[in-house]
Amino acid sequence: MMKRETFELLKAINTFYDQFIVNQEKVNMWHEVLKSYEHDIVQERLFSFVKESPYPPKIADLLPKSSGAMTVPNARETRFIMTTRHKLASEEVVQRELANMRAILGIQR
Structure with a gap:
């Protein structure tokens, strides 16, 4: 220019x-x-x-x-990413991570 x-x-x-x-x-x-x-x-x-x-x-x-460059996706891009690129975690993984979070936060269950 x-x-x-x-x-x-x-x-x-x-x-x-x-x-x-x-x-x-x-x-x-x-x-x-x-x-x-x-x-x-x-x-x-x-x-x-x-x-x-x-x-x-x-x-x-x-x-x-x-x-x-890394950019923040807009709503349409986020929907596309969530529906096509990511697999949901298994129930076992979810429970293990929740247990880890409870341990970090000191929550007794």
Whole structure:
């Protein structure tokens, strides 16, 4: 991304969010982080972001998600994970773990 594109991106954020102030220092710092990203991708993420949030984005909100980063799944992803990837523990394992928790917590049964 070129510095001019970074400025245009920040100007767009200012248009969407009145409380977002653009100054030269902000342009310089944002450009240092964003210069290795494609302008079109970051702008597309901005447009998606403004549809969902009443607050101005942070840089991390506009960057493409890396596949190696750990993220918290949303409700749909959680449902998919719970129904496809995990087997339920056997009753024996459940009881053993409950006994371990009771021992740790000092609960007499």
